[in-house]
Structures are given as structure tokens and as C-alpha cells.
Amino acid sequence: MTERSLPADGASLEAPSAGRGRVSSGFGRYLFKHVSGAAVSLLLVLFSSFFIFRLIAGDPIDQLTKERPVSAEQRAAMRAELGLDRPLWQQFWDYIAGTLTMDLGESFQYRRPIFDLIVERLPATLLLSGTGMVLAVLLGFWIGTRSGWKQGSRFDKGHVATGLVLYSAPTFWLGMIVILIFARYLGLFPVNGMRSPSTPPDFWSQAVDIGHHLVLPVLTYTAVVYAGYLMIMRSSILDELGSDYLTTARAKGLRDDEVRQRHAVPNALLPTVTLVFLALGSVVNGSIVTETVFSWPGLGTLFVNSIFYPDRPVLQALFVLFSSSTILAVLCAEILYWFIDPRIRRS
Amino acid sequence: MTLLEFKDLHVTYRGSRGRLPAVRGVDLRVDAGETLGIAGESGCGKSTLAMAVLRLLPKSAEVSGEILLDGEDLLKMGWGRLRAVRWTGASIVFQGAMHSLNAVQRIGRQIAEPILVHEAKTTPAAAAKRAEALLERVGLPPSRARSFPHELSGGQRQRVMIAMALACDPDLIIADEATTALDVMVQAQVLRLISDLVTERGVGLVMISHDLSVLSAVCDRAAVMYAGRIVEEGPAHEVFAHARHPYSAALGAAFPVIGDPAARMNPGGLAGDPPDPARLPQGCSFRPRCAVAVERCGAESPELLEVGSARVSACFVAQEGMPVVL
Known part of the structure; x- marks a missing residue:
């Protein structure tokens, strides 16, 4: 008798905790789905990066010797030194193992570990495109919200036209115009690099100097990309405009700007979260063209130099880095949606 | 005492x-504390009328005439005064x-919002x-304040809307098809809730619906709209039981009588469509669908005239004292 009643008691005790478990396993399943998706993408990137650059770049020894007369022994020695004489599957295994342990191999061009090259140049890129991206998103969203809210107004028409002209301008051309006006004619800002050699080494002088060098590249970068965020936010607001909940908010006696900021903007921001995270992911690959125009010592310039050399191991490593940062950023966006959009938790 | 008055509203x-x-x-x-039902099919202008009250x-809408709320013309108010009247003078379900x-906002916050907007002294905690x-008054557990709208059923959401409409103790509540999307059981509960609140707080209620059974259950008086005009008005029960306009009669006949097999198998429909507002027919706008139209209906548009005690109708046939149903 007692034995029979026990399982029943146990079941009734378990009921509430099972309810709680279901909620967390909902998030667990959601997380697992997206993390495993991201892992598959990362593996594909890892594989394709190894083969793509072997297929398109040709024999690295030919490119390194640049058609100079080289004896067969010398070529064999170079091959051995670069590890190219070993079977492909072994090279592949070394590459996978190396990438996973952060040992990215050595650059043909600089004869230095690629990991060090990237670590050296990453801060410059993060500074330039990070600043530019934050400014572009803030500016684009701020203008886009007001543009969409007053669709067809002079503010809207003017900003959409300006934004689209800048968006369609080639970056290198806009960069040159900016250099011409602000550096050449007005002489306000330096054109080249990230710091001047003559600056005293103390922290504040260095910071001011870098900030001074940063203005023109950031200006160019922001001017080119902000219109994308403007248009997305504008259309997102336009989608909300006729909504009934905005009529409710107006009927409650809220001011027009309160209706916009408290009700329309939070709803309109939801679909833009993925976009913002995509932007954050692309902060790492930054703006290759802007860095080149302003000789900014970042990953973009490294990438361009490596294409010209061609420096296959560096290209390979940068390809993996750029792709994985985007994949991880999108993964973060998916996870964030769970918390900010209450409707996702239900489906 | 007159609470809300439309004067020649266009x-x-x-x-x-x-x-x-x-x-x-x-x-x-x-009048204050009175319940008025407005009936009519889709596109007759009844929702436009409701939305016009709070502007x-x-x-793209041009409004002319007068809308007097407590004697004050809403159409002449400045924006500041209008915002102050919204939700405190009249609210909408x-x-x-x-x-x-x-x-994306918890319902508690949405209900508290108008309180915070209109009563500067109230703290967020008090609101x-x-x-x-x-929420408790409309029959929902107070813990529901932390829910998001999608976590509630249709009937619960409608209760939330009613709770929200009551937030600032308005003198007038306008319910625009408030129970239309609900199933019959929930509809009955919500209707009872609305009737109880109207008696309890003495607020005026304007109830807009195409469902006559809903209106006759809740309202003292009823007005029937057709093509942007009131065609009949009177005590709710009278209007629906003994229509004095052929359109009200057709609207009433469209609902089968429960327990009458003949009516259930053959609900009286009304042939034709409501007129295109861009090309209204000459004379009475209901004439093309009317079974009892006389020659005069094609020539002039009938005015709303008295056809009995406290009843008006815009039908020449009814004004002559003839039956409006064949």
C-alpha cells in the first residue's frame, strides 16, 4: 500500500519543478539550435578557407621567387622550409590543429607569426571601424526614426537624398575628396597613418595625436555607411506607423514624441537587432578601402598587402577571422532576441 | 445632463x-450615465464617428460640425487641452x-501609462x-500586470483594454466593436462586465457594433447608421423589435431567432451592397436596396423626423405611418 502511494506522491512533487524545467529547456533548445548552426558555419569556413586559397593562388614558390633564376635545390629547400613538401592531408591537419590552438603559422611576407601580426594590427582596426560603426548606427537610427515618423516632410526628403548620395559614392573617391578639403585646403587634419613620429611618448599626447589622425578616416567611413542604417530604421518605423497600438497611445493623451519614443521605436528596433550585430561583426574586417586610402595600419591594409604579395597563410587566417567574427555576432543577435522579443519565447 | 453631443458632424x-x-x-x-448603441454594417461610418470624438x-480626414464633450467643442480645442481631455474626458475600448x-510592453505598464500622463502627482509605484x-476589477489576477499581451487570451486582452479605459475615471467610454472578435461565451462575460461597470461608475457608454443582440442587451437607446447618416434612433429594444426604418428591419432580420427553425434555416439577408461613398444614389441612399421604396424616395433625401414617442426615423414610408416591412 505504501509502496503504491509513493510514486504518486513523487509525481505530484515533481509537477512544479517539471514546469520550471520546461521553461529553461525551452531556452536550452533554442540555444543549442543556434549554437550548433553557428558551429557548422564555422567548420565550413575553416574547410573552404584552406582550399580556396590553394586553388586560386597557384604555386607560392613561383610567386615568392618572382621568376628569378632559382635552382631546383633552392626551390626544394624553400618548399621544405615553408612546409609545402608534406602531403596535403598533413598540411590540412596542421592547419586545423594550428587554427584551433591559435597557432596560425608564419607569414611568407614578413616571416613572422601571423598571430602576432593580427594582434599588432587589430586595435587600430577596432578603433577606426568601431568608432565609425557606432557613429553610423547612432546617426542612422536617429535620423531614420525622425524621417520615417514624418514621412514625406522636408526633413525626410532631404536626409534620404543626402544619405543615398553618400551611400552610393565610392569610398576611395569620397576619401580623396575628404583629404582634399580637410587636409589639403584647410590643413586641419593629417592624412596618413595613425600617429606622428614627433609626438612625445606620454599617454595624453599620444591619445590626442591618434584622435587627430582618426577624424578623417572615421568621417569617411561613417558618411559611407550611415545611410544604410537610416533607410532600415526609416522603413522599420514606416511599418509601425499605421499600427493600432499607436492610436491607443495617442488616445491616452501622449505627446507625439512620447508616442514615437515609448511605443513606436521599441517595436521598430526589434527587426534591426540582427543588422546591428552584423555591423558589430564586420567591425573586425573593418573598412578595407578606408584603411587603404588613409594608410591606416590595421587589418584592412594587411589584407590588401597580402593579396598583392600574395601571402597565402595571412589571407587564409584573415578569411577565417573575418568570417567567424560575423558568425559569432549573428549568434549573439539570435541569443539576444530571446531576451528582448517576448514573442520568440512562445514559438 | 448632456455628456456628448454631435451637431451636424461631417x-x-x-x-x-x-x-x-x-x-x-x-x-x-x-446623457451622463446613459448607454447608446450605434449599429450598422461595415463601412457605414460608425468607427469614423468613434475616432472623431478624440480626434x-x-x-486625410476633414471634420466639420461640432462635437461637444461636457459642453466643450473638441474640434476647436488646442492640442494641449485636447491631450488633457483624451482618456480623462473620454476613453476608447x-x-x-x-x-x-x-x-513589447508589459500590460501593467500600459494600463498605468495614462495615469502617469494625466496625474502629475502620482508616483509610478502608486500607478x-x-x-x-x-485588473482585479475586470476579473483578472493582479499578477497578470507582468504579462505581455501575447501571453493572454483574446477575452483577457479585451478585459485589459477595458481596465485601461477605466484608468483615468472618464465620464464617457466608447466601445468600438469591443466584443466582436470574441466567442459567444466570452462575449457574454465581457458584456456583463461592461454593463456592471456602467451602472457602478455612472459613466456614459457609446457602444458600436454590427451585432444587434449585443446592443439590445447593453444599451438604453440605439441609433442605426447607414451610408454615413443616422437613419433611425430610439429606445434600443423598440428599434430592434419594431423597426421604423426598412434598413433597421433588415439588420434585425439578419439574425436568426433562437429556437425558431424557420429563421435558423433562412436568416433574412439584404440583397445588394452598401453604396459607394464616392457615388451615392440620388434621394434616399438606401433606396436601391429598399423593398418598400416609393416614388418620392428617388427624388429627395428624407430627414430624421419623429415617428413615435422618443423615436425618429429617416424614412418617408415610416413617417407616413406605413409598415416598413413587406
């Missing part, structure tokens, strides 16, 4: 097809509560307390 939408008259000269009044119509609530009390 609403015209300017659109790509030209000017569309949606409301064409409506005179109507609601929530889109910019919107149709389709899913879309009328903000999907939240009142929101919970309102």
Missing part, C-alpha cells in the same frame, strides 16, 4: 479617388485588442498599484 476623407464622405451630417446626444482620425496593445486594482 467627416470626409480626401483620397486618390477624390473626396469620400464617411459621415454626412450626424446629430446625436448621449484620432488620420490627417478599441476593437482587435491584440493589435491595440503594445506587443502600478492602481493598474493591479483595475
Whole structure:
């Protein structure tokens, strides 16, 4: 008798905790789905990066010797030194193992570990495109919200036209115009690099100097990309405009700007979260063209130099880095949606 | 005492097809504590009328005439005064509560919002307390304040809308198809809740619906709208039981009588469609669908005239004292 009643008691005790478990396993399943998706993408990137650059770049020894007369022994020695004489599957295994342990191999061009090259140049890129991206998103969203809210107004028409002209301008051309006006004619800002050699080494002088060098590249970068965020936010607001909940908010006696900021903007921001995270992911690959125009010592310039050399191991490593940062950023966006959009938790 | 009065109200939408008259000269009044039902099929202008009260119509709408709320003309108010009157003088229970609530805000906050907007002295904590009390009054547990709209059923959402409409103790509540999307059982509960609140707080109620059974259950008086005009008005029960306009009669006949197999198998329909507001027929706008029309109906448009005690009708046939049903 007692034995029979026990399982029943146990079941009734378990009921509430099972309810709680279901909620967390909902998030667990959601997380697992997206993390495993991201892992598959990362593996594909890892594989394709190894083969793509072997297929398109040709024999690295030919490119390194640049058609100079080289004896067969010398070529064999170079091959051995670069590890190219070993079977492909072994090279592949070394590459996978190396990438996973952060040992990215050595650059043909600089004869230095690629990991060090990237670590050296990453801060410059993060500074330039990070600043530019934050400014572009803030500016684009701020203008886009007001543009969409007053669709067809002079503010809207003017900003959409300006934004689209800048968006369609080639970056290198806009960069040159900016250099011409602000550096050449007005002489306000330096054109080249990230710091001047003559600056005293103390922290504040260095910071001011870098900030001074940063203005023109950031200006160019922001001017080119902000219109994308403007248009997305504008259309997102336009989608909300006729909504009934905005009529409710107006009927409650809220001011027009309160209706916009408290009700329309939070709803309109939801679909833009993925976009913002995509932007954050692309902060790492930054703006290759802007860095080149302003000789900014970042990953973009490294990438361009490596294409010209061609420096296959560096290209390979940068390809993996750029792709994985985007994949991880999108993964973060998916996870964030769970918390900010209450409707996702239900489906 | 008159609470709300429409005086010769016209609403015209300017659109790509030209000017569309949606409301064409409506005179109507609601006394304090009284319940008025407005019936009519889709597109007759009844929702436009409701939205006109708080001036929530889109910019493309031209409004003329007078809307007096407590003697004050809403159409002449400045924006500041209008915002102050919104939700404190009159509030609206919107149709389709899913879309009328903000999907990403907890409902407690949405109910408390108008309190904080209109009562500068109230603290957020006090407003939240009142929101919970309102939820309790409409039969929802106060803990629901922390829910998002999608976590509630259709009936619960409609209750939330009602709680929200009560937040600032308005003198007038306008319920625009408030129970249309609900199933019959929930509809009955919500209707009882609305009737109870009206008696309890003595507020005026304007109830808009195409469902006559809903209106006759709740309202003291009823007005029937057709093509932007009131065609009949009188005590609710009288209007639906003994219509004095052929359109009200057809509207009543469209609902089968429960327990009468003949009516169930053959609900009386009304042939034809409501007129295109851009091309209204000459004379009485109901004439093309009317079974009892006489020659005069094609020539002049009938005025709303008295056809009995406290009853008016805009039908020449009814005004002659003839039956409006064949």
C-alpha cells in the first residue's frame, strides 16, 4: 500500500519543478539550435578557407621567387622550409590543429607569426571601424526614426537624398575628396597613418595625436555607411506607423514624441537587432578601402598587402577571422532576441 | 445632463479617388450615465464617428460640425487641452485588442501609462498599484500586470483594454466593436462586465457594433447608421423589435431567432451592397436596396423626423405611418 502511494506522491512533487524545467529547456533548445548552426558555419569556413586559397593562388614558390633564376635545390629547400613538401592531408591537419590552438603559422611576407601580426594590427582596426560603426548606427537610427515618423516632410526628403548620395559614392573617391578639403585646403587634419613620429611618448599626447589622425578616416567611413542604417530604421518605423497600438497611445493623451519614443521605436528596433550585430561583426574586417586610402595600419591594409604579395597563410587566417567574427555576432543577435522579443519565447 | 453631443458632424476623407464622405451630417446626444448603441454594417461610418470624438482620425480626414464633450467643442480645442481631455474626458475600448496593445510592453505598464500622463502627482509605484486594482476589477489576477499581451487570451486582452479605459475615471467610454472578435461565451462575460461597470461608475457608454443582440442587451437607446447618416434612433429594444426604418428591419432580420427553425434555416439577408461613398444614389441612399421604396424616395433625401414617442426615423414610408416591412 505504501509502496503504491509513493510514486504518486513523487509525481505530484515533481509537477512544479517539471514546469520550471520546461521553461529553461525551452531556452536550452533554442540555444543549442543556434549554437550548433553557428558551429557548422564555422567548420565550413575553416574547410573552404584552406582550399580556396590553394586553388586560386597557384604555386607560392613561383610567386615568392618572382621568376628569378632559382635552382631546383633552392626551390626544394624553400618548399621544405615553408612546409609545402608534406602531403596535403598533413598540411590540412596542421592547419586545423594550428587554427584551433591559435597557432596560425608564419607569414611568407614578413616571416613572422601571423598571430602576432593580427594582434599588432587589430586595435587600430577596432578603433577606426568601431568608432565609425557606432557613429553610423547612432546617426542612422536617429535620423531614420525622425524621417520615417514624418514621412514625406522636408526633413525626410532631404536626409534620404543626402544619405543615398553618400551611400552610393565610392569610398576611395569620397576619401580623396575628404583629404582634399580637410587636409589639403584647410590643413586641419593629417592624412596618413595613425600617429606622428614627433609626438612625445606620454599617454595624453599620444591619445590626442591618434584622435587627430582618426577624424578623417572615421568621417569617411561613417558618411559611407550611415545611410544604410537610416533607410532600415526609416522603413522599420514606416511599418509601425499605421499600427493600432499607436492610436491607443495617442488616445491616452501622449505627446507625439512620447508616442514615437515609448511605443513606436521599441517595436521598430526589434527587426534591426540582427543588422546591428552584423555591423558589430564586420567591425573586425573593418573598412578595407578606408584603411587603404588613409594608410591606416590595421587589418584592412594587411589584407590588401597580402593579396598583392600574395601571402597565402595571412589571407587564409584573415578569411577565417573575418568570417567567424560575423558568425559569432549573428549568434549573439539570435541569443539576444530571446531576451528582448517576448514573442520568440512562445514559438 | 448632456455628456456628448454631435451637431451636424461631417467627416470626409480626401483620397486618390477624390473626396469620400464617411459621415454626412450626424446629430446625436448621449446623457451622463446613459448607454447608446450605434449599429450598422461595415463601412457605414460608425468607427469614423468613434475616432472623431478624440480626434484620432488620420490627417486625410476633414471634420466639420461640432462635437461637444461636457459642453466643450473638441474640434476647436488646442492640442494641449485636447491631450488633457483624451482618456480623462473620454476613453476608447478599441476593437482587435491584440493589435491595440503594445506587443513589447508589459500590460501593467500600459494600463498605468495614462495615469502617469494625466496625474502629475502620482508616483509610478502608486500607478502600478492602481493598474493591479483595475485588473482585479475586470476579473483578472493582479499578477497578470507582468504579462505581455501575447501571453493572454483574446477575452483577457479585451478585459485589459477595458481596465485601461477605466484608468483615468472618464465620464464617457466608447466601445468600438469591443466584443466582436470574441466567442459567444466570452462575449457574454465581457458584456456583463461592461454593463456592471456602467451602472457602478455612472459613466456614459457609446457602444458600436454590427451585432444587434449585443446592443439590445447593453444599451438604453440605439441609433442605426447607414451610408454615413443616422437613419433611425430610439429606445434600443423598440428599434430592434419594431423597426421604423426598412434598413433597421433588415439588420434585425439578419439574425436568426433562437429556437425558431424557420429563421435558423433562412436568416433574412439584404440583397445588394452598401453604396459607394464616392457615388451615392440620388434621394434616399438606401433606396436601391429598399423593398418598400416609393416614388418620392428617388427624388429627395428624407430627414430624421419623429415617428413615435422618443423615436425618429429617416424614412418617408415610416413617417407616413406605413409598415416598413413587406
